[in-house]
Amino acid sequence: MSEPRMTEELERMKTEYEPLLPIERKLIWYTLVSGIVLLAAFVLISRAFS
């Protein structure tokens, strides 16, 4: 398999632009929010038991 040139890849991404789908937005926000909530919870738990 020949390795594609990065410039060609970038050109192709421009011409075949893929907009962010709603499911991608959901994935981003759900993971981020759950990460922040869990982080806060674990900080509180670790403080409580240390």
Next chain:
Amino acid sequence: MSTTLSESETTPQPDPANAIAQSRRSEDWLAVWIGLFVFALSLTLLAGKDLLGWAITTSVWTVPAKAFAPASKYYSTLPWLLSLAATYVFLLGVLLAAAKALRASLKRFALGFTAVFILSYACWFVGSWAYIAATPDKRSALRVPWSLSLTNEAGFIIALIAGLLVGNFLPGFAKAIKEAIRPELYIKTAIVMLGGFLGIAALEQRHLATSVILRGICAIIEAYLIYWPIVYFISRRYFGFSREWAAPLASGISICGVSAAIATGSAIRARPVVPIMVSSLVVVFAVIELMVLPFAAQHYLSGQPMVAAAWMGLAVKTDGAAVASGAIADSLIRAKAFAATGITYQPGWILGVCTTVKVFIDIFIGVWAFILAWIWSAKIERRSGDKVRLVEIWQRFPKFILGYVATFLIVLALGIAAPSLVPNIKAAMAQANVFRSIFFLMTFFAIGVMSNFRRLWQEGFAKLAAVYVLCLFGYIIWIGLLISWLFFHGVFPPMVKG
């Protein structure tokens, strides 16, 4: 991905990413067996047999002839040259068996390994020179008026620099020794052995060890749930990367470098070349982090050593570079803490926390790849008949972690069951530690050889690198620092008694 594949890419072709993934799985298992083999040999000390005491160790030196000695007093009459030769032959034998299992060319591996061993050990020797390595408390005994106080682990940094010189300026030589340039195999083997060493630490400080493990688990959230979505969003929204590129890039920058990029690439059915190109970038930036962050940690975090340790585990990508950063930070911070306050922390705790954080992050790569595979197949690309199987979590599980857990638990169980054996277990782990140090050393050298900085200057790579620089230096290392601070500030390694 499937919607954007050109004709040439849809024809059946060898899958290099899959081949790399398979090779990594094999290396994982080999690391487990090699690590357990050395660990088992060291434990024979409990039965009164000293089977590893002949291995070479290097002390901080002013007279070169006094630098080397066998690890055990039982072998004190053995000339150091024989001890060095025995260590080389033992490692060559063990690793040739591994090379055979990996279907590597044995002749090329033997030649490559000989060069890697000699150059790495030469770096260790140079790094142990008193003017480089001696800590302030040892200067008068060694009769040196000043020193850089880097401890003899400065040899790791010198090995990395030597590897970088070979990889970037001596391409012919780098190619000749390529078969033995296996940083992942070396570091995973070292991590399996490290489990026993940490088992000893846990035996002596059970409460602290439990606390470190629990806090390590908390820190994982960051890599998967906080880093990943932000990197993915930035690369999609602001840099216009396609999903095929953005997902492996997000995993490579956020989670654990090469393994995560390859697992994600295969989960979303990206073309094999995508994770490979991302991985090449990850390796280069991991080296930059390795050369900068431990020194930054020493400068700014010597008062909070465990924060520094967790930070290395969270911020530095790839197992090798992360654990290597932990090892350097361990020696640098202990040396500075002693020089500044007279406190002597027990060695190994900073490295241990860094490794624990990294290992926990690794454990979830399979789970994350499974989640992404499900979302991509069910929601984004809707591939009919393409079922995501739970067994894939196990397939992507980094197996070397089993060896790490096994050595940790065996030492812990032995120590709890027979407390009178603890001094002997400690001596046994000290012998295994000799080999762990050598595997670490070879990892540093191999990482250097593999880091081809010319990649960054290739046409078009700048945009990929820009995402990396923006995310890594813009927020990953800072959020990593904040979270390390939240979970580890005020937690200190035990001090050396007496």
